[in-house]
Amino acid sequence: MYCIRLHGRGGQGMKTASRILGSAFFEEGFEVQDAPRYGAERRGAPIFAYVRAARRPILERGIIRRPDLVVVADETLVPVSAAGVVQGVGPYTVLLIHSAEAPAVWKRRLKLGGEVFTLPVAPEDRADVPLIGASCAGAAARLVGEISRDALEEAIRSELVGMRAEVVAENLERALGAYDRLAPHAGCVREGDAEGVGPFESPDWIDLPFEDARISAPDIHAGGTSVQVRTGLWRTMRPLIDLEHCHRCAWVCSTFCPDGAIRVDDAGAPQIDYDHCKGCLVCVAVCPPHAIHAIPEEQAADAAAAENAA
Amino acid sequence: MTETAFRRMNDLPSTHLLGGGTAMCAGCGGLQAIQEVYDVLGKNTVFVNAAGCMTLLSIYPFTPFRGSWLYTAMASAPAGAQGVRDALDILVEKGRIPPEENVQVVVLTGDGAAYGMGVSATSGAIDRNLDFLYICYDNEGYGNTGQQYSEATPHAARTATSSGPRGYPGYKKDLFSIWAAHRPAYVATVIGAEPLDLARKIETAARVRGPRLILALAPCPTGWDFEPRDTIEIGRLAVRTGVWPLKECVDGQVVHTKVRRPRLPVEEYLKRQGRFEHLFAPERKPEILDEIQARVDAYWQRVE
Ligand SMILES: Cc1ncc(C[n+]2csc(CCOP(=O)(O)OP(=O)(O)O)c2C)c(N)n1
Ligand code: SF4
Numbered sequence: 001m002y003c004i005r006l007h008g009r010g011g012q013g014m015k016t017a018s019r020i021l022g023s024a025f026f027e028e029g030f031e032v033q034d035a036p037r038y039g040a041e042r043r044g045a046p047i048f049a050y051v052r053a054a055r056r057p058i059l060e061r062g063i064i065r066r067p068d069l070v071v072v073a074d075e076t077l078v079p080v081s082a083a084g085v086v087q088g089v090g091p092y093t094v095l096l097i098h099s100a101e102a103p104a105v106w107k108r109r110l111k112l113g114g115e116v117f118t119l120p121v122a123p124e125d126r127a128d129v130p131l132i133g134a135s136c137a138g139a140a141a142r143l144v145g146e147i148s149r150d151a152l153e154e155a156i157r158s159e160l161v162g163m164r165a166e167v168v169a170e171n172l173e174r175a176l177g178a179y180d181r182l183a184p185h186a187g188c189v190r191e192g193d194a195e196g197v198g199p200f201e202s203p204d205w206i207d208l209p210f211e212d213a214r215i216s217a218p219d220i221h222a223g224g225t226s227v228q229v230r231t232g233l234w235r236t237m238r239p240l241i242d243l244e245h246c247h248r249c250a251w252v253c254s255t256f257c258p259d260g261a262i263r264v265d266d267a268g269a270p271q272i273d274y275d276h277c278k279g280c281l282v283c284v285a286v287c288p289p290h291a292i293h294a295i296p297e298e299q300a301a302d303a304a305a306a307e308n309a310a
Numbered sequence: 311m312t313e314t315a316f317r318r319m320n321d322l323p324s325t326h327l328l329g330g331g332t333a334m335c336a337g338c339g340g341l342q343a344i345q346e347v348y349d350v351l352g353k354n355t356v357f358v359n360a361a362g363c364m365t366l367l368s369i370y371p372f373t374p375f376r377g378s379w380l381y382t383a384m385a386s387a388p389a390g391a392q393g394v395r396d397a398l399d400i401l402v403e404k405g406r407i408p409p410e411e412n413v414q415v416v417v418l419t420g421d422g423a424a425y426g427m428g429v430s431a432t433s434g435a436i437d438r439n440l441d442f443l444y445i446c447y448d449n450e451g452y453g454n455t456g457q458q459y460s461e462a463t464p465h466a467a468r469t470a471t472s473s474g475p476r477g478y479p480g481y482k483k484d485l486f487s488i489w490a491a492h493r494p495a496y497v498a499t500v501i502g503a504e505p506l507d508l509a510r511k512i513e514t515a516a517r518v519r520g521p522r523l524i525l526a527l528a529p530c531p532t533g534w535d536f537e538p539r540d541t542i543e544i545g546r547l548a549v550r551t552g553v554w555p556l557k558e559c560v561d562g563q564v565v566h567t568k569v570r571r572p573r574l575p576v577e578e579y580l581k582r583q584g585r586f587e588h589l590f591a592p593e594r595k596p597e598i599l600d601e602i603q604a605r606v607d608a609y610w611q612r613v614e
């Protein structure tokens with residue numbers, strides 16, 4: 001059975017990617033399970049989806065703990081522990097990641113035994129472009145080696161039915177392009193063993209003593225605790241305020257930020273709270289003198305690293 | 311409007327009361343409006359929240375509110391508010407809480423609850439002259455479950471349940487008038503993109519007693535299909551094209567608080583959103599566009 005886990009952010013099309021892969025396997029006569037993992041997922045937030053495919057009935061259920069292939073739409077997710085990108089990755093697990101960095105870098109960084117493939121990030125790909133999902137689906141289909149080009153195309157057409165012809169064409173181009181590029185590596189993903197009960201590890205349960213309702217009810221006893229949730233990790237683009245050009249209007253960006261992540265200091269200068277800014281870029285759009293611009297989050301990380309080194 | 315603390319944009323708060331770290335989508339227009347509302351209402355509030363996107367504001371053990379919050383089933387937030395109000399009244403009367411803990415009871419729901427499932431409970435609460443403030447963030451669909459149509463969905467919009475070439479066949483329900491017909495204490499429409507107008511209306515709503523409605527159009531990048539960064543621009547266009555009239559109703563008198571002349575063509579608003587894309591491509595649908603424009607024009611003709 002093939003166990004494939006796909007990681008992305010809400011809006012990048014990874015749920016669709018999982019459905020395309022699932023349908024393509026189905027076209028080839030496999031039994032298939034494909035499902036997105038739902039929770040309080042929102043556009044920009046980490047999400048994942050998974051696909052199981054086998055030539056026998058699939059009795060396994062639930063999330064995939066030991067993936068044969070991990071597909072990552074957005075490299076900024078790797079350090080996000082909640083995204084669980086490397087969870088259960090074993091010596092044969094293949095990693096496919098959208099990144100400008102070389103496979104060897106990822107192999108070393110994540111101490112991976114299995115093969116790593118990178119998909120180039122096209123400059124026009126802003127992180128929330130759903131086309132990323134299409135190239136992921138195409139590349140994954142090829143790495144598995146069991147899916148023909150026709151089956152992939154058929155799956156894309158059936159999953160995108162109802163979309164405009166240009167959108168379908170663009171998705172096809174991306175998916176088939178990635179499929180063709182990875183031809184030399186067709187079939188490098190190996191089918192894992194059945195997920196029997198043998199290797200089951202019980203979760204790290206914490207035993208709680210029985211408490212009365214005043215303590216055990218899900219009451220929250222303090223205000224403003226949500227600040228402990230670092231939604232800054234959702235960001236793929238980082239807004240930067242150029243204080244030299246800022247007019248100190250004192251309210252525009254701060255009032256319009258949906259997340260209340262911009263405060264104005266006593267001198268009238270706005271400051272962004274990067275722990276919570278989700279990178280919606282409303283501030284970039286509303287700033288009257290255009291004093292706010294955005295850079296990709298990886299670039300911001302590189303700049304910070306360079307600054308630290310200096 | 312009488313006395314106001316909000317005369318200029320600079321009077322708007324520049325630090326914010328609602329905590330960050332909530333699960334709303336990047337660029338959520340509903341959250342953006344609630345930020346502004348909460349800054350004016352303050353922390354002496356208890357929110358009674360029916361199922362919808364904003365239920366995810368408080369996920370145990372996290373809450374962005376400084377005061378209390380309570381969750382109810384979709385149709386029952388006004389009934390929940392009645393319970394909270396009664397409890398507070400009794401506690402104050404018996405001297406079991408000091409008067410400063412006698413907080414404002416605020417219902418917070420989406421349009422699915424406000425225009426549809428919750429109308430009966432709302433009508434009953436207004437009838438009983440319940441002292442509460444109802445805040446509806448109207449993202450024109452069942453956002454939390456994937457943007458199925460609601461009674462607030464505008465004509466011709468694509469939703470998860472209206473995907474044909476003509477979009478949603480129905481028309482947006484006039485909740486403002488339904489409320490106004492009950493003769494409540496206060497009814498107003500707002501939008502986060504017009505913060506001064508919003509702040510003044512929240513100020514008024516917080517001052518009066520009895521049933522009050524604040525109806526906020528909430529541009530939703532996810533459900534309406536536009537870039538998160540355009541949330542404010544879409545909101546401004548809703549006002550400038552006349553699609554979303556800003557108004558209030560006191561003592562049965564409806565006053566428009568911002569009248570745009572000349573109005574922009576509605577197309578300027580529609581063409582920026584993927585949910586109306588089918589009105590422009592693959593070929594233009596002039597009869598639908600003309601109808602939407604004619605309905606907006608007819609509304610303003612009655613007003614002006
Ligand atoms: C009686 C009932 N039916 C269905 C649901 C599932 N449900 C949860 S949130 C939601 C959508 C609510 O829509 P709306 O009130 O407009 O709020 P939004 O999600 O758009 O914020 C639905 C249908 C529910 N919680 N209760
Ligand atoms: S679906 Fe729409 S209303 Fe709901 S959180 Fe996302 S942007 Fe906000």
Ligand SMILES: [Mg+2]
Nearest residue numbers: 420421451453
């Ligand atoms: Mg809604």
